[in-house]
Amino acid sequence: MAKVIYEKPKGITDAITHYCPGCTHGIIHGLVAESLEELGVLGESIGVAPVGCAVLAYNYFNCDMQEAAHGRAPAVATGIKRVLPDRTVFTYQGDGDLAAIGTAEIVHAAARGENITVIFVNNAIYGMTGGQMAPTTLLGQVTTTTPYGRKPEANGFPIRICEMLSTLEGAAYVARVSVHDINNIRKAKKAIKEAFQTQIDRKGFSIVEVLSTCPTNWGLTPAEAIKWLKNNMIPHYPLATFKSPWGVK
Amino acid sequence: MARILMKGNEALGEAAIKAGAKFYFGYPITPQNEVSAYMAERLPEVGGVFLQAESEVSAINMVYGAGGAGARVLITSSSPGISLMQEGISYIAGAEIPAVIVNVMRGGPGLGGIQPGQADYFQATRGGGHGDYFMVVLAPESIQEMVDIMQEAFDIADQYRNPVMILADGMMGQMMEAVDLDNVEKSDRNLPPKTWATTGMAHHQGKNIINSLELDPAKLEKHNLDLKKKYDEMAKNEVKYEMYKCDDADIIAVAYGTTARIVKNTIDMASREGIKMGLIRPISLWPFPQEPFDRTADRAKAYISVEMSMGQMVEDVRLAVNGRKPVHFYGRTGGMIPEPKDILAEIKNILGGVK
Amino acid sequence: MEERVIMAGFGGQGLMTIGQLLAYAGLEEDKNVSWMPSYGPEQRGGTANCHVIVSDGPVGSPVISEATGVIVMNRPSLEKFESYLIQGGVLVIDSTLIDVKASRTDVEAIYVPADEMANEMGNSKMANMIMLGAYVQKTGVVKLESLFNALRHVWGNTAKERFVEPNIEAIKKGAGLIGELVK
Numbered sequence: 095m096a097k098v099i100y101e102k103p104k105g106i107t108d109a110i111t112h113y114c115p116g117c118t119h120g121i122i123h124g125l126v127a128e129s130l131e132e133l134g135v136l137g138e139s140i141g142v143a144p145v146g147c148a149v150l151a152y153n154y155f156n157c158d159m160q161e162a163a164h165g166r167a168p169a170v171a172t173g174i175k176r177v178l179p180d181r182t183v184f185t186y187q188g189d190g191d192l193a194a195i196g197t198a199e200i201v202h203a204a205a206r207g208e209n210i211t212v213i214f215v216n217n218a219i220y221g222m223t224g225g226q227m228a229p230t231t232l233l234g235q236v237t238t239t240t241p242y243g244r245k246p247e248a249n250g251f252p253i254r255i256c257e258m259l260s261t262l263e264g265a266a267y268v269a270r271v272s273v274h275d276i277n278n279i280r281k282a283k284k285a286i287k288e289a290f291q292t293q294i295d296r297k298g299f300s301i302v303e304v305l306s307t308c309p310t311n312w313g314l315t316p317a318e319a320i321k322w323l324k325n326n327m328i329p330h331y332p333l334a335t336f337k338s339p340w341g342v343k
Numbered sequence: 344m345a346r347i348l349m350k351g352n353e354a355l356g357e358a359a360i361k362a363g364a365k366f367y368f369g370y371p372i373t374p375q376n377e378v379s380a381y382m383a384e385r386l387p388e389v390g391g392v393f394l395q396a397e398s399e400v401s402a403i404n405m406v407y408g409a410g411g412a413g414a415r416v417l418i419t420s421s422s423p424g425i426s427l428m429q430e431g432i433s434y435i436a437g438a439e440i441p442a443v444i445v446n447v448m449r450g451g452p453g454l455g456g457i458q459p460g461q462a463d464y465f466q467a468t469r470g471g472g473h474g475d476y477f478m479v480v481l482a483p484e485s486i487q488e489m490v491d492i493m494q495e496a497f498d499i500a501d502q503y504r505n506p507v508m509i510l511a512d513g514m515m516g517q518m519m520e521a522v523d524l525d526n527v528e529k530s531d532r533n534l535p536p537k538t539w540a541t542t543g544m545a546h547h548q549g550k551n552i553i554n555s556l557e558l559d560p561a562k563l564e565k566h567n568l569d570l571k572k573k574y575d576e577m578a579k580n581e582v583k584y585e586m587y588k589c590d591d592a593d594i595i596a597v598a599y600g601t602t603a604r605i606v607k608n609t610i611d612m613a614s615r616e617g618i619k620m621g622l623i624r625p626i627s628l629w630p631f632p633q634e635p636f637d638r639t640a641d642r643a644k645a646y647i648s649v650e651m652s653m654g655q656m657v658e659d660v661r662l663a664v665n666g667r668k669p670v671h672f673y674g675r676t677g678g679m680i681p682e683p684k685d686i687l688a689e690i691k692n693i694l695g696g697v698k
Numbered sequence: 699m700e701e702r703v704i705m706a707g708f709g710g711q712g713l714m715t716i717g718q719l720l721a722y723a724g725l726e727e728d729k730n731v732s733w734m735p736s737y738g739p740e741q742r743g744g745t746a747n748c749h750v751i752v753s754d755g756p757v758g759s760p761v762i763s764e765a766t767g768v769i770v771m772n773r774p775s776l777e778k779f780e781s782y783l784i785q786g787g788v789l790v791i792d793s794t795l796i797d798v799k800a801s802r803t804d805v806e807a808i809y810v811p812a813d814e815m816a817n818e819m820g821n822s823k824m825a826n827m828i829m830l831g832a833y834v835q836k837t838g839v840v841k842l843e844s845l846f847n848a849l850r851h852v853w854g855n856t857a858k859e860r861f862v863e864p865n866i867e868a869i870k871k872g873a874g875l876i877g878e879l880v881k
Contacts, residue, residue, distance in 0.1 A: 136544070138545055158551045158552070160407070160411050160554070161555065162407070166401070166404035166407075169401040169405050170407050170408035172394070172405050173406060173409035173416075174409065174412045174541065176392045177413070177414040198401065199404070201397075202396070202397035347725075348722055513737070514760060517737055518734040519734075520757070604756075604757070604758045605759045607756065611755075682759075683759075
């Protein structure tokens with residue numbers, strides 16, 4: 095008899111995802127679903143999908159879902175959580191959604207200490223709309239709207255969301271992780287689980303920023319994209335746990 | 344309980360609580376700030392939640408989330424704030440979430456002024472945001488009617504899974520009048536259970552999704568056709584109006600809310616001078632009442648739409664009259680409250696010309 | 699019967715309060731009432747006014763363009779609202795705070811040294827009640843007893859309960875002036 099060593103998490107539906115080959119959204123979806131299942135809260139969870147590449151996440155997560163307007167997921171999650179304070183409520187947002195059009199919503203949800211969990215997927219580019227500059231696009235990075243590379247004098251500087259939100263008292267758990275190799279995927283899972291545990295323990299706002307790849311719009315192969323993330327994104331976006339109810343090393 | 348004196352802004356908050364709304368999200372803007380202050384004090388007493396959002400944009404999206412989770416939710420604002428909410432209202436309509444939105448209108452455009460206005464008629468009755476949608480829009484003329492209509496508004500919202508807007512103005516919000524909060528008629532509507540609400544899969548059958556996105560054009564059209572069917576039902580069932588002294592009127596004014604009160608004064612003044620004047624007062628601005636026009640078009644010589652705008656409802660009046668009689672207009676803007684004597688002068692002018 | 703009265707002065711003089719009190723008193727008598735405040739950018743010490751209608755019939759616009767009565771407690775308010783009065787309307791002026799006379803001769807002007815009287819009573823904050831007492835006694839818009847009942851109903855069992863009786867005294871003081879002060 096063959097032994098089952100891995101199963102699709104119960105928190106993921108059978109729907110076929112629309113994500114590009116080599117994109118790391120699938121891995122991150124899996125980590126979120128596993129975490130909810132392992133914490134025993136899948137049936138108690140309500141997720142909020144963004145506008146962007148993960149817009150169809152409501153088809154992929156096997157829990158109740160709401161689809162929010164662009165950038166507004168933290169406000170929508172706030173509305174849900176205030177009505178159902180004993181449920182686990184999370185948003186799943188990209189860098190354009192969270193760090194550009196939704197800046198007010200994320201900052202104030204964190205400032206209020208809103209007891210929700212935010213999964214922030216940062217791949218330094220707009221994917222869904224075809225590779226435009228994101229607020230997290232690195233200096234010099236070529237996108238369709240920075241064809242000569244992002245220049246500070248014209249386009250300003252990339253935003254470090256975790257460092258910014260860490261300054262707010264309401265943010266209880268803030269961590270940046272990456273999914274470019276197995277070791278980091280394990281760490282990412284741990285962080286996501288801790289973030290949800292923060293919410294379950296009613297400690298306040300939790301966010302995990304996950305550095306992610308976009309081979310299609312970066313113009314790289316999946317393997318090159320992994321390397322690019324490691325060599326270019328991590329130096330600008332250091333991996334760390336910035337705040338945690340269990341203390342930071 | 345006897346009648347008490349209450350500000351419109353506070354009475355509407357209490358009426359919403361009595362209608363079972365325990366959640367309120369808002370952002371400060373004049374002239375509706377008393378609603379927030381009232382709800383901030385009252386909601387914790389009834390186990391509800393008041394939350395001051397960082398913007399109207401955020402507040403309406405909190406309504407989306409809370410309404411989608413199955414709660415009765417109230418949100419209030421005034422004209423510029425309602426403009427900011429249009430994105431959210433469109434999503435709420437698209438995702439079919441019940442909610443009650445109150446616009447305590449002020450003068451515009453832009454920052455406009457803070458005094459009473461009625462210039463958001465187009466915005467309210469045509470949906471307001473992007474896409475094909477309608478909301479039932481109710482316009483009370485007194486604080487008592489605003490209180491009575493609040494229960495109705497929540498019931499309509501729940502029955503059709505659709506946002507409902509109450510269109511008031513700075514005058515209705517700021518003034519105090521006698522109001523009886525306890526004898527509000529409960530409706531006999533058969534409200535469907537909210538089996539669609541996202542409360543967690545452990546709490547209902549299957550998986551619930553609140554969503555307005557449909558990438559397949561055929562499916563999107565199907566969704567729009569379903570919505571259309573719903574709007575047709577609303578248009579058929581939710582018409583409300585008052586006819587005041589229309590029976591033998593030579594001229595019929597059409598006015599809603601605050602302006603209707605002023606027109607009623609004008610009618611008394613006119614009758615003292617032997618002028619037969621009546622009033623059609625749409626209480627539902629969408630759906631706009633057709634019947635009172637059909638009932639009066641033979642007898643009346645002319646109609647006049649009186650508004651605190653530069654001419655918005657007058658377009659619906661023209662559609663309803665449909666060329667049978669002349670349609671005139673008299674309007675003032677934010678804070679320049681029309682006066683009975685000025686309206687009467689306009690009417691004499693019209694009757695002089697309509698023989 | 700329809701009384702339309704504008705009450706105006708500086709913020710903090712209690713004009714909004716006496717306006718509400720008059721509306722409550724009308725309610726005590728089962729009349730139709732409305733109270734409409736001026737509203738705008740909040741400014742301490744700025745001018746404040748409210749419009750009160752007490753009527754046997756339904757109240758139309760709560761905003762008054764033709765007033766049957768005007769109560770003023772500062773000079774800018776006198777200058778602004780005197781013109782709103784109909785012929786024969788009643789104009790009550792706080793003569794302690796306003797050192798000029800009414801410019802109109804077709805209205806009935808009453809000069810009440812309300813601030814001075816309130817100070818004599820030991821509380822200058824009750825000048826508003828003295829003004830209201832004089833106005834109500836002059837016009838008969840409501841019974842004085844209805845004002846007293848309104849005070850008891852609105853302020854009774856609240857932090858302001860201790861002010862009920864002194865305010866009733868102040869209203870009586872104002873009412874007592876009518877007759878001797880009318881010129």
